[in-house]
Amino acid sequence: xxxxxxxxxxxxxxxxxxxxxxxxxxxxxxxxxxxxxxxxxxxxxxxxxxxxxxxxxxxxxxxxxxxxxxxxxxxxxxxxxxxxxxxxxxxxxxxxxxxxxxxxxxxxxxxxxxxxxxxxxxxxxxxxxxxxxxxxxxxxxxxxxxxxxxxxxxxxxxxxxxxxxxxxxxxxxxxxxxxxxxxxxxxxxxxxxxxxxxxxxxxxxxxxxxxxxxxxxxxxxxxxxxxxxxxxxxxxxxxxxxxxxxxxxxxxxxxxxxxxxxxxxxxxxxxxxxxxxxxxxxxxxxxxxxxxxxxxxxxxxxxxxxxxxxxxxxx
Amino acid sequence: xxxxxxxxxxxxxxxxxxxxxxxxxxxxxxxxxxxxxxxxxxxxxxxxxxxxxxxxxxxxxxxxxxxxxxxxxxxxxxxxxxxxxxxxxxxxxxxxxxxxxxxxxxxx
Numbered sequence: 054x055x056x057x058x059x060x061x062x063x064x065x066x067x068x069x070x071x072x073x074x075x076x077x078x079x080x081x082x083x084x085x086x087x088x089x090x091x092x093x094x095x096x097x098x099x100x101x102x103x104x105x106x107x108x109x110x111x112x113x114x115x116x117x118x119x120x121x122x123x124x125x126x127x128x129x130x131x132x133x134x135x136x137x138x139x140x141x142x143x144x145x146x147x148x149x150x151x152x153x154x155x156x157x158x159x160x161x162x163x164x165x166x167x168x169x170x171x172x173x174x175x176x177x178x179x180x181x182x183x184x185x186x187x188x189x190x191x192x193x194x195x196x197x198x199x200x201x202x203x204x205x206x207x208x209x210x211x212x213x214x215x216x217x218x219x220x221x222x223x224x225x226x227x228x229x230x231x232x233x234x235x236x237x238x239x240x241x242x243x244x245x246x247x248x249x250x251x252x253x254x255x256x257x258x259x260x261x262x263x264x265x266x267x268x269x270x271x272x273x274x275x276x277x278x279x280x281x282x283x284x285x286x287x288x289x290x291x292x293x294x295x296x297x298x299x300x301x302x303x304x305x306x307x308x309x310x311x312x313x314x315x316x317x318x319x320x321x322x323x324x325x326x327x328x329x330x331x332x333x334x335x336x337x338x339x340x341x342x343x344x345x346x347x348x349x350x351x352x353x354x355x356x357x358x359x360x361x362x363x364x365x366x367x368x
Numbered sequence: 369x370x371x372x373x374x375x376x377x378x379x380x381x382x383x384x385x386x387x388x389x390x391x392x393x394x395x396x397x398x399x400x401x402x403x404x405x406x407x408x409x410x411x412x413x414x415x416x417x418x419x420x421x422x423x424x425x426x427x428x429x430x431x432x433x434x435x436x437x438x439x440x441x442x443x444x445x446x447x448x449x450x451x452x453x454x455x456x457x458x459x460x461x462x463x464x465x466x467x468x469x470x471x472x473x474x475x476x
Contacts, residue, residue: 091402092461098401116401135463154465183442183459192400195429196441266439287441 060086061362062354063150063159065138066297068095069340070330071165072122073347074354078163079129081355086159087126088152090137094119095167096331097340099189106340118340138166138300143323146361160362161325161354164313165347166297168331168338173205173290177261185267185287190214194221197287203228203270205258206291212240214291219249226283228253230275253283261288296332308334319350325361327354370414372407375424377433385452387422390475394425395435395445402461406444409464413471421448421475448474 062078064071067089078085092098097115104112123133136152141162143149148159170188172178178186187193190204194217202222204215207229219225227244232254234241244250253272259280260271269284296311305321307313312335313328315321321328329346331338336346375383375393384391394410396403407425414423428435428443438447438454448456448471456474458467 090463092405094401098405114401116404119401183445184439185441187442192402193442195397195399196435266441 058156059147059158059160060084060132061159061358062086062161062163062351063088063148063157064163064165065150066095066165066167066330066332067093067119067123067133068165068167068330068343069097069119069122070167070343070347070350071095071163072119072126073344074163074165074327074329074351075131075347076122076126076129077348077351078354079126079131081351082130083355083358084132085130086132086134086157088134088136088138088150090135090153092116092119093123093133099192103340140300140302141304142302143304143325146325148325161327161358163319163347163350163354164298164301164321164326164328164332165330165343165350166300166332168294168296170290171293171295173258173292175258175260177263177267178288178290181261181263181267181288184265185263185285186261187287187289188291190218190289193287193289194218197222199223200286201226201284202287202289203258203283203285204289204291205229206293207231207234207236208291208293209236209240211291212236212244214289215250216240216243216247218289219247222249222287225250226253226285227251228256228258228270228272230257231255258288294331298332312336317349318353319346320353325354325357370411370418370423372411372414372423372425375426375431375434377431380426380431380434383422383424384449387449387452389420389422390455391422391424391449392417392471393447393449394423395428395438395440395443395447396425397427397429397443399429400443403444406446406461409467410446412464413467416468417471421471450474 061083062085064087075087100115102112136154140151150157198221204227273280315333319327327350329350330343446458
């Protein structure tokens with residue numbers, strides 16, 4: 054009889070990669086626990102609509118898609134716990150995971166912890182998060198109807214979100230540290246054509262100020278050194294993301310960006326440890342590719358378990 | 369689990385400000401995914417804290433006056449009121465254990 058705290062597979066992260074992996078390992082009759090520290094669905098839970106996941110010609114609500122994936126995996130016995138993994142180590146053939154609530158043992162671990170938005174790292178940013186500082190336009194834009202807001206960044210996400218936020222805000226000032234956007238042509242054109250959106254080039258945010266909520270940002274032109282203050286009610290920040298891999302400690306070597314190196318089977322350098330989705334190197338960072346990664350990792354994990362633990366399966 | 373009743377701009381004064389017990393208000397909107405994950409947790413808490421804390425949910429799309437008055441700029445936000453005054457605020461989704469901890473701190 055298996056201990057309550059021992060699993061054949063522990064999946065860290067409940068986004069598309071983790072949910073797809075959980076469906077497959079649970080359906081392969083492997084006792085599987087999925088750990089999620091926030092909201093099921095991962096990043097898609099924060100998007101209004103996913104338009105590029107095959108099978109949904111009219112798009113699908115990201116949160117609904119995540120819940121549907123979870124329901125499907127639960128049907129085959131996936132267990133779910135809401136906790137953050139703080140440390141993991143390999144002890145003999147098994148992995149010991151510490152979470153904010155518990156200690157768990159796993160024979161195989163699938164790392165599907167996803168990525169979090171980068172912070173600017175300026176004074177005021179942390180204190181005013183949720184009080185005008187936001188990393189999610191679709192979540193918070195509605196609270197800034199007819200107000201002046203800033204968007205920081207110049208990539209696809211920044212333009213996509215600026216266009217969404219412009220539906221509500223009176224004007225959207227895009228603050229970008231370079232003199233050109235990285236965003237795709239189609240999004241650039243849409244943003245340039247939107248009368249509510251203007252651009253502040255070669256400029257960085259040095260400080261975010263406000264008593265109870267955001268009132269203004271301090272800006273600096275990186276070429277001229279000129280500094281000035283812009284009154285805004287919100288600062289939406291889209292300056293890339295970083296994989297959530299700090300908790301892996303030294304278990305597996307990471308690349309310079311913190312991604313987990315894997316082979317085409319999503320195997321890491323550590324036997325029994327797999328990585329899928331945005332945490333791995335060279336991810337295309339799409340829902341569909343995350344799902345593919347998760348399924349690949351799950352199939353390989355099932356084969357690994359059969360080879361490494363041949364005698365006894367869990368009940 | 370207990371049913372969490374809606375509160376509106378019109379009923380807020382009577383239900384929350386004049387309440388005898390501490391009150392937790394769950395600010396949400398239909399378009400907010402994380403809010404839909406908070407809702408069942410708030411329902412569980414409502415059951416566990418029954419008789420000690422009143423629980424309400426407020427749709428920020430339909431009730432902008434209360435949302436504006438308390439400076440709600442991100443949802444889900446949970447506000448805890450004591451004697452008509454907000455004494456605790458939790459912004460963003462948190463697991464149930466976290467919410468209980470914060471709620472117990474505020475009630476202590």
